[in-house]
Amino acid sequence: xLKSKNLVPRSRFFVANSVIIFVFIILLIRFFHxxxxxxxxxxKRADINSIRAIPTTAPRGMILDRYGQIxxxxxxxxxxxxxxxxxxxxxxxxxxxxxxTAIDTAILIxxxxxxxxxxFIPSRITKDLTxxxxxxxxxxxxxxxxxxxxxxxxxxxPSDVHMSHVLGYVKEIDRSLLxxxxxxxxxxxxxxxxxxxxxxxYENILRGxxxxxxxxxxxxxxxxxxxxxxxxxxxxxxxxxxxTIDLGLQKTLEKAMSDYRGVALVTDPATGQILAFVSxxxxxxxxxxxxxxxxxxxxxxxxxxxxxxxxxxxxxxPPGSTFKMITAIALLEGLMIEQDEEFECAGIYQxxxxxxxxxxxxxxxxxxxxxxxxxxxxxxxxxxxxxVSLNRFINLCRNFGFGSKTGIDLPNELAGLLPTRDxxxxxxxxxxxxxxxxxxxxxGQGDLLVTPIQLAVYINKIATRGHTFxxxxxxxxxxxxxxxxxxxxxxxxxIQEYLFHAINDKHGTGxxxxxxxxxxxxxxxxxxxxxxxxxxxxWFVGYVEDGNQMASTIILVENGGGGxxxxxxxxxxxxxxxxxxxxxxxLAVK
Numbered sequence: 001x002l003k004s005k006n007l008v009p010r011s012r013f014f015v016a017n018s019v020i021i022f023v024f025i026i027l028l029i030r031f032f033h034x035x036x037x038x039x040x041x042x043x044k045r046a047d048i049n050s051i052r053a054i055p056t057t058a059p060r061g062m063i064l065d066r067y068g069q070i071x072x073x074x075x076x077x078x079x080x081x082x083x084x085x086x087x088x089x090x091x092x093x094x095x096x097x098x099x100x101t102a103i104d105t106a107i108l109i110x111x112x113x114x115x116x117x118x119x120f121i122p123s124r125i126t127k128d129l130t131x132x133x134x135x136x137x138x139x140x141x142x143x144x145x146x147x148x149x150x151x152x153x154x155x156x157x158p159s160d161v162h163m164s165h166v167l168g169y170v171k172e173i174d175r176s177l178l179x180x181x182x183x184x185x186x187x188x189x190x191x192x193x194x195x196x197x198x199x200x201x202y203e204n205i206l207r208g209x210x211x212x213x214x215x216x217x218x219x220x221x222x223x224x225x226x227x228x229x230x231x232x233x234x235x236x237x238x239x240x241x242x243x244t245i246d247l248g249l250q251k252t253l254e255k256a257m258s259d260y261r262g263v264a265l266v267t268d269p270a271t272g273q274i275l276a277f278v279s280x281x282x283x284x285x286x287x288x289x290x291x292x293x294x295x296x297x298x299x300x301x302x303x304x305x306x307x308x309x310x311x312x313x314x315x316x317x318p319p320g321s322t323f324k325m326i327t328a329i330a331l332l333e334g335l336m337i338e339q340d341e342e343f344e345c346a347g348i349y350q351x352x353x354x355x356x357x358x359x360x361x362x363x364x365x366x367x368x369x370x371x372x373x374x375x376x377x378x379x380x381x382x383x384x385x386x387x388v389s390l391n392r393f394i395n396l397c398r399n400f401g402f403g404s405k406t407g408i409d410l411p412n413e414l415a416g417l418l419p420t421r422d423x424x425x426x427x428x429x430x431x432x433x434x435x436x437x438x439x440x441x442x443x444g445q446g447d448l449l450v451t452p453i454q455l456a457v458y459i460n461k462i463a464t465r466g467h468t469f470x471x472x473x474x475x476x477x478x479x480x481x482x483x484x485x486x487x488x489x490x491x492x493x494x495i496q497e498y499l500f501h502a503i504n505d506k507h508g509t510g511x512x513x514x515x516x517x518x519x520x521x522x523x524x525x526x527x528x529x530x531x532x533x534x535x536x537x538x539w540f541v542g543y544v545e546d547g548n549q550m551a552s553t554i555i556l557v558e559n560g561g562g563g564x565x566x567x568x569x570x571x572x573x574x575x576x577x578x579x580x581x582x583x584x585x586x587l588a589v590k
Contacts, residue, residue, distance in 0.1 A: 051214050051230070054122070055188060058208030059153040061238030063167060063198060065247040066273075066475055072167055072199075072285075074153040078129040079190075080137070081122035082112060086146030094125075096143050100136035101126060114174045115189045124190045127152065128289075155192075157285045161250045165279045165310040166243075166410070166473065168197020169288040195288075198473060201409050202241055211235035242475040244273035249577050253278045256573050260566075262537075263311050263452045263556040266574050269460035269543060270550050272469030272479045274408075276574065279311040313413040316449040317556065320529030320563070321376045322541045323444030325462065325495055327385050328369055330396050332491045336387040339494070342366040345379035351436055356382050359528060359562075373498040376509045376526060378443055385442035386435065393441060394420050399485045401457040407470045407480070408453055416454055419447035445530055452554045455541050459552050461485055462499070463523070463543040465492040499523035499542065512568035513542055515576035520546045522575065526563030535559035540567035544575050551578050 063072035080097065087093055094105045094112075108125050115124040129137075129149060137149070155170055170192040173181070178189050186207075187193060194203035212233040246266075253264040257280040264278040283300050300307055309315060331337040347363035349356045358364065358378040364371070372380035385393075397403060403418030419427075424437065427447070440446030453471060460468035466485035502508045503522045510524040524542020531537050538560030543552035553574045555567040 051216060054213045054215060056211040056213050056232075056235050057152055057191070058210050058235035059237045060155070060170070060192065060208060061206040062240045063206075064240060064242050065159075065245045065250075066242060066275075067247070068242070069247045070158050071161070071163065071243070071245070071247070073156045073158055075156040076151050077127060077154040078134060078149050079127040079152045080125045080129060080147065080149045082125050083120070083122050083146040083148070084116065085119040088145040093144055093147055096140050097125060097137065097147070100140065101129070101133045114176075116175070117189050122148065122150075128154070155286070155289055159247060161247065161254055162282045162285055163245070163250060163254075163277065164197075164282045164285045164287075165312070166197055166245070166277045167285055168199040168201075169195055169285070170199050171195035171288065197410060198241065198243070200411050202474065205241060206238040208238035209236040243473045244268075244275060244475050245277065245473065246275045246578075249276045249574065250278070252276075252577050253570075253574060254280070256570055260560065261305055261558040262560065263315070263554060264570060264574065265312055265452055265456055265554040266578070267456050267460060267471055267552050268550060269463040269468050269552050272460075272471050273475070274471050274473055275551065275578075277312060277473075279309070279315075281305050281307040283307045310410070310412075311556070312452045313408060313410055315451060315556075316414060316416060317452070317537060318446075318448060318529040318531075319444035319450045319455060320527030320537065320539050321378075321443060322455060322525050322527035322539050322563075323448070324373055324376070324381055324442070325499070325525065326393070326396055326400065327381050327388065327442045328373060328498065329487065329491060329495060330388045330393055331369070331384055332494060333396075333487060334388065334392065337369060337384060339370070340368050342368050343372075343380045343383045345377050347379070349379045349382045351382065351439060354436055356439060370494075370498050370501060371507075373525065374501040374505045374509070375507050376502075381442045382439045385438055388438070390421055390424075390435075390438055390441075393438065394418060399483065400461055401454055401482060402448075402450055406451075406453050406457050406482075409472045409474060409477070413453070414451055416451050417447060417449040423447070444527065452556055455539075456552065456554050457482060459541045459543055459554070462492075462495060463545070463550060463552055465489075465496075496523060499525055502526070503542070509564040510540060510542065510568045512564060513540060513571040513575065515572050515580060517546075517576070517579050520544055520575070520579050524568070524571065526568055528562050531559065536561055538563040538565070538567040540564075540571045542571060544579065546579055549579075551575070 059074045062070055064070055082093065094108045097108055098105045103126055112123050112125050117123065134149065137144070173187050173189055173191045173193055175189050178187065181187065194200035194206060199206065214230045214232060249266060253266070253276050257264050257278050260280055262280055264276065265274070266276040267274050287297065287300065344366055345358055345364040347358050347361050356378065359376065363379065364375055364377045367375065367377050367380050371377070397418055403416060405413045405415045419441070437446055441448055456471055457468065461482065466487060467481065469479035469481055472479070500521065500523050503510045503514050503524050509526045513524050514522045522542065522544045524540060527539030529537040529539060536559070538557040540553070540555040540563050543550060553571045555570045557566050557570070560566040
């Protein structure tokens with residue numbers, strides 16, 4: 001067989017060798033660049049890839065009363081987490097956990113998916129593990145992969161009061177909530193965020209700053225130990241908050257209101273500080289910490305007494321006869337009535353084709369303005385208010401804060417309903433209403449709706465002659481003044497005198513509010529508000545002063561009937577606690 005020689009031209013051989021040498025030179029240069037020149041940079045990248053930063057939760061600040069007694073604290077609970085990249089057989093993991101915790105696997109899987117943020121980030125499976133549950137999990141640790149538990153500061157409520165509408169609650173952030181939040185840099189799924197009440201209002205103060213724990217991981221993302229050269233960053237706990245609440249007074253009024261639906265609110269007119277805040281009924285403050293069963297939660301949600309409603313800032317009610325001072329001020333400021341001018345009260349009064357009644361069927365006879373407030377005569381005000389224009393009446397209501405939010409440091413406050421002329425025209429058309437509606441407004445009825453916190457500002461303005469402050473809970477807060485009301489000095493003198501007589505006169509409807517303490521001056525007004533959905537509501541608004549100390553109270557008992565019979569005695573309990581305990585500077589603590 002003939003074979004031909006495999007001859008390669010010398011030039012081609014030279015080119016091929018040159019290319020190979022050139023490639024190796026490039027590789028050597030690149031190797032030198034990576035290993036020598038870029039050593040520090042690539043070492044840093046490698047270190048980053050081998051280190052996992054795990055956020056550690058900061059304990060939220062405590063919430064305390066004005067004297068430092070704890071209202072909300074933290075207690076350590078345990079949270080079970082799973083690292084998706086290491087879990088392997090998920091079904092086996094969830095089955096073992098379910099056997100130890102008695103929680104259905106479907107719930108465990110749902111929690112795991114809800115808090116999932118990535119393969120290398122622990123996802124929450126369940127929380128509030130008991131010691132027995134933890135022990136069981138530890139016993140079966142060899143059967144579990146990627147499962148761990150961490151300590152977590154949960155909210156606790158060591159005091160004997162509820163105050164659930166004031167304190168509010170925190171909410172766990174899951175992926176769905178995180179996706180709609182604005183401040184996503186500060187929070188991760190599984191974190192707690194203030195969701196209602198003070199917890200929400202002062203979230204930035206209570207929250208604190210999370211820390212970081214650094215762990216060494218291998219190329220597969222598995223934890224292999226701690227990092228020796230990097231110190232963990234400790235979390236910074238949130239700041240404690242001192243509230244204006246007097247815990248003893250709060251306990252006293254919660255007990256007094258336990259059998260009623262309604263409100264007991266005590267404030268300091270001189271500073272705007274809120275000393276007690278009872279919206280009854282309420283709900284256990286730990287309902288959202290995971291300690292409440294589904295059955296208990298459904299009972300609260302479906303309860304016809306509406307315990308979830310914050311009646312003080314979100315309850316809308318007709319104020320009844322507590323509104324008569326507005327009419328009296330309008331008459332006095334407009335010089336529309338003389339101090340001794342009298343109207344006849346025969347128990348009924350006809351206006352057009354409508355008949356208006358007084359609470360006293362037999363009537364009060366002839367009464368002047370002072371007597372009309374003292375005895376809460378309806379017929380007097382039905383006749384006298386006809387001298388006042390609707391616009392003048394509404395403007396005066398606005399000056400006292402009705403129809404707008406008070407600015408209390410609680411979220412989601414309602415503004416109430418102040419029926420202006422435009423409102424009446426829209427609802428009834430210009431021909432569908434008359435001055436007969438003004439007669440209803442004079443007695444705090446009709447379309448008028450207020451919140452109890454608005455009535456607190458109202459009575460505080462009367463107590464301070466127009467210069468009170470916005471109600472608030474933060475003790476260190478610099479008080480903010482409400483809009484001042486400039487009335488004639490004699491008008492303030494007269495109105496305060498009428499309120500004094502309503503308590504201290506033998507015919508006064510609010511006499512049951514007087515605790516009979518030497519040197520204590522009590523002022524107030526009862527109210528019985530007609531309720532289209534049931535029995536009348538019972539009101540009391542008033543204040544007391546003893547030297548330089550003052551305190552005001554708003555009492556509402558839903559469907560309670562006469563304010564003098566049921567609301568006024570509850571106000572006396574508050575006044576007696578504050579001033580009969582002889583505790584010096586009770587209201588002076590700042």
